[in-house]
Amino acid sequence: MEGQYSDKVMEHFRNPHNVGEIPDADGIGNVGNPVCGDIMRLYIKVDKNEIITDAKFKTFGCGAAIATSSMVTDLVRGKTVAEALKVSNSAVAEALGGLPKIKMHCSVLAEEALRSAIKDYMDKKKKA
Amino acid sequence: MRRVYLDNNATTRMREEVLDAMLPYMKDIYGNASSIHQFGRPARKAIDEARAHVADLLGAASPEEVIFTSGGTESDNFAIRGVVQALKAKGSHIITTAIEHHAVLNICRSLEKEGCKVTYLGVDKYGTVNIEDLKKAITDKTILITIMYANNEVGTIEPIGEIGKIAKERGVCFHTDAVQAVGKLPFAVKDMNIDLLSMSAHKIYGPKGVGAIYIKKGTKITPQLLGGHHEMGKRAGTENVAGIVGLGCAAQLAKRDLPEESKIKELRDYLYKGVTSGIEEIHLNGHPEKRLPNTLNMSFTYLEGESIILNLDMEGIAASTGSACTSGTLEPSHVLTAMGVDPVKTQGSIRFSLGRDNTKEDMDYVIGVLPPIIKRLRAMSPLYEKGK
Numbered sequence: 001m002e003g004q005y006s007d008k009v010m011e012h013f014r015n016p017h018n019v020g021e022i023p024d025a026d027g028i029g030n031v032g033n034p035v036c037g038d039i040m041r042l043y044i045k046v047d048k049n050e051i052i053t054d055a056k057f058k059t060f061g062c063g064a065a066i067a068t069s070s071m072v073t074d075l076v077r078g079k080t081v082a083e084a085l086k087v088s089n090s091a092v093a094e095a096l097g098g099l100p101k102i103k104m105h106c107s108v109l110a111e112e113a114l115r116s117a118i119k120d121y122m123d124k125k126k127k128a
Numbered sequence: 129m130r131r132v133y134l135d136n137n138a139t140t141r142m143r144e145e146v147l148d149a150m151l152p153y154m155k156d157i158y159g160n161a162s163s164i165h166q167f168g169r170p171a172r173k174a175i176d177e178a179r180a181h182v183a184d185l186l187g188a189a190s191p192e193e194v195i196f197t198s199g200g201t202e203s204d205n206f207a208i209r210g211v212v213q214a215l216k217a218k219g220s221h222i223i224t225t226a227i228e229h230h231a232v233l234n235i236c237r238s239l240e241k242e243g244c245k246v247t248y249l250g251v252d253k254y255g256t257v258n259i260e261d262l263k264k265a266i267t268d269k270t271i272l273i274t275i276m277y278a279n280n281e282v283g284t285i286e287p288i289g290e291i292g293k294i295a296k297e298r299g300v301c302f303h304t305d306a307v308q309a310v311g312k313l314p315f316a317v318k319d320m321n322i323d324l325l326s327m328s329a330h331k332i333y334g335p336k337g338v339g340a341i342y343i344k345k346g347t348k349i350t351p352q353l354l355g356g357h358h359e360m361g362k363r364a365g366t367e368n369v370a371g372i373v374g375l376g377c378a379a380q381l382a383k384r385d386l387p388e389e390s391k392i393k394e395l396r397d398y399l400y401k402g403v404t405s406g407i408e409e410i411h412l413n414g415h416p417e418k419r420l421p422n423t424l425n426m427s428f429t430y431l432e433g434e435s436i437i438l439n440l441d442m443e444g445i446a447a448s449t450g451s452a453c454t455s456g457t458l459e460p461s462h463v464l465t466a467m468g469v470d471p472v473k474t475q476g477s478i479r480f481s482l483g484r485d486n487t488k489e490d491m492d493y494v495i496g497v498l499p500p501i502i503k504r505l506r507a508m509s510p511l512y513e514k515g516k
Contacts, residue, residue, distance in 0.1 A: 013438060019508050030510075034471040037432055037452035037460060041510040058510035060475075062434035062453035066508070102458070 005063055006097035012067035017074055020056045027121030029113040038065045038106060040113040042072070046121055050081045057113075064103035068092050068110035081118055087111065131444040132490045136331075136422060137280050137308060137481035138448055142374070143333045149377040150335065153370040161367045162358065171369045178376025182340050185379040186325065187316020195341050195359045196372050200307040202353075203326035203341035204231040206363065207303040210349035211272045211324070212239060215301070219269030220244040223300075225257050225286075226466040228276055232305055233462075236274075245269070254415040255284035255467050262291060266298050273302045277309035277325075281450060281463040281479060282414030283423030285313065292321030301347065307331055307339075311382035312389055312420050323347045329371070333484065334378030338371035385484065392482050393421035395491055399480065400424055402495035407502050411473050413464060422482040425450075427464075427473035430512035431505045436478055439501040445494055450477040472511065 005013070022043035032039035038061040045054035055073040059066050071092050076084040089107040093099045099107060133141070153174060159167030161175050176191070183191040197203045212220065224236055226248045236246045247265045249257050257275060266273075273295050278285045288304060295302035303324035309315070311332035317325055325342040329335055343349060343362070355364030403426070404410050413425040428436060433449025440447055448454075450461025452475060464474040480494075506512040 013435075014442070016508065034475060034511075035452075035460070037458075037475045039510055058508055060430065060472075060509045060511050061432050062451065063438045065432070065453075066435060102456070103453075105458075 004100070005067075006099075008095075008097040009064065009067040009099065012070040012096065013063045016057075016066055016070035018056045018070065018077075019058070021058065022054060022056050026124065027117040027119075029116030029118070029120060031112045031116055032061070032109055034060070037061065038109050040065065040069050040109055042069070042113040042117045044076070044117045044121060046081060052076050052079055052081065052084055061106065061109075062103070064099055064106040065109065067096055068099075068107045069113070071095050072110040072114055076114060081121065084114060085118060087114060129444045130490075130493050131446075132486070132493055133446045134480040134482060134486070134490075134494070135446045135448050136483035137283075137420075137479065139330045139336065140333045140483055141485065142330075142335055143378065143381060145381065146334055146374045146377045150370040150374040153373050157369075161369055162356070171367070174369060174373050174376075175367055178372045178379075181376040181379040181383075182327075185310065185383045186327070186342050187318055188342055188344075189318045190345065192360065193342055193345055195343060195362050196367065196375070197339050197341055197363060198337055198368070199330070199339040200229075200305065200326050200328035201231045203328075203339050204229070204305055205235055206341050206352045207324040207326060207349070208232065208235045208272065208274055209239070209352055211301050211303070211347075212244060213350035214348040215271040219267075219271045221247070221267055221269040221271065223247045223249065223262065223265050223270060223273045223275075225249045225251060225275055227251050227255055227279055227281075227463045228274070229280060229305060229307070232274055232276070249275075251284075251466050253468050254418075255279055255282050255413075255463065256415060256418070257286055257291075259287060259290050259294070263294060266294075266300060270298070270300050273300050275302075275304060277304045277306035277315075278313065278420050279414070279463060280308045281461060282425045282467070283308075283420035283481075284415045285309070285418045285420065288315075288322070289320055295323075296321040308420060311386070312422060314386055317342055317344070324349070329375040329378055332378045332382045335371050335374040338368055338375050340375065388484060389421045392484070392486070395486055395488060396422055396424050396480075396482050398488065399482075399491045399494060400426075402491065403498055406495065406499040411469075413467070413469060413477055420481075424480045424482075426478055426480075427469065428476045428478065428502055429473055430509045431476040431502065433475060433477055435505055436476070436501065439505070440478075440494075440497070443497045443501075445497065447481075448479050450479070451475045 025043040089111040161171035328339040411427040433451030
């Protein structure tokens with residue numbers, strides 16, 4: 001295993017927050033691929049004031065992948081869509097007390113999953 | 129918390145007898161083995177004895193065919209580069225496999241940059257190399273065949289007897305990286321047409337930092353570590369006396385305990401049966417029968433290896449994985465990929481490698497701990513659709 005995980009990372013790994021699906025989600029983000037070894041699916045529920053009221057995730061991936069997915073759902077709940085778009089991968093990594101260099105790509109994937117979910121929400125909104 | 133070590137292919141715990149044998153050579157018997165005075169002579173004697181023990185374990189015709197090195201990696205470097213340099217006039221084609229240890233693979237890749245041609249033989253779904261492919265690959269410029277005795281990740285045992293025969297018939301030097309096979313499988317190098325063999329002490333309950341290379345008498349090979357005339361002029365450097373003594377002792381014990389491997393095999397099979405009865409969609413990696421007695425590599429479909437290893441570690445269990453996230457290079461296991469295992473299953477591969485200290489209670493503990501871990505992780509996986 002490359003590098004030591006921080007206590008915060010292990011906490012999120014042991015007891016991840018918001019695992020699951022949202023059946024009537026307003027946006028779903030799907031990123032990653034099996035060759036890479038990381039796949040994240042992020043579900044968001046957005047109210048009429050553009051506030052993210054719920055976020056859930058499912059992840060196929062290592063300790064850092066699970067921890068960053070869990071953290072990103074914590075970070076976006078209660079934020080507006082516009083605020084959520086500002087959540088960067090470094091913010092996720094920082095909130096976790098840092099990640100080993102070789103695991104930083106997991107935080108990038110979490111940011112991409114969030115953007116993908118928000119884009120899906122906006123596309124759905126346009127169609128409505 | 130119960131601690132269960134199931135990563136013996138990575139390294140083993142040094143035996144008490146090995147440590148006891150080594151200590152005097154780190155304390156009072158400190159002379160340089162090459163010195164002719166009374167401080168050096170006991171060290172020289174100890175090295176000679178260790179050499180005989182290793183030769184005996186390997187089934188070599190003579191102890192002089194055993195040269196001590198700093199470990200398996202150095203032995204691999206010595207064998208491959210040493211032969212390429214010695215046989216330059218004949219040719220520069222090497223045949224190896226796609227599933228060798230990174231030591232052999234990286235040495236070969238480096239030699240390719242220096243002008244050598246290398247054929248990397250593929251393997252079947254069990255990790256076994258095809259003898260017909262080997263025969264077809266040999267040319268009059270082939271100077272070396274280097275194929276591992278047994279694979280470290282999945283345990284598959286290669287047809288070394290047949291390979292040795294072909295090598296002899298075609299007049300090609302044959303090296304085998306037997307780091308994982310020594311001490312686990314019974315064989316004698318002198319009966320198998322093996323010209324060169326690599327082994328390592330820390331895989332057979334000996335110390336880290338010492339190993340050996342077997343060089344059959346008459347083999348043309350150029351020394352790689354130059355300096356003094358140590359190891360019969362083949363490998364310079366003041367001898368690591370304590371380490372060598374440790375290796376010799378470990379070799380003696382390995383030969384004595386070889387019959388115990390059948391007990392380890394029973395435990396390993398018991399573990400496999402127990403794990404698969406409590407969990408669905410597990411894929412066994414490696415040959416079902418022609419496999420190291422202690423190795424069990426399984427893929428837990430829909431899951432990633434590191435997350436399983438971390439969970440096992442939290443319960444006191446040590447194992448390893450072929451997932452990309454744990455290989456320093458972010459590449460998944462090259463062995464499983466060469467065997468044609470699909471990417472998702474490759475990422476979810478876990479290797480349990482048993483050792484002499486494991487008990488049935490250890491296996492029962494793992495069998496009890498694993499199903500809830502897999503269940504919890506599968507509920508979190510976007511690839512796992514319940515009831516699919």
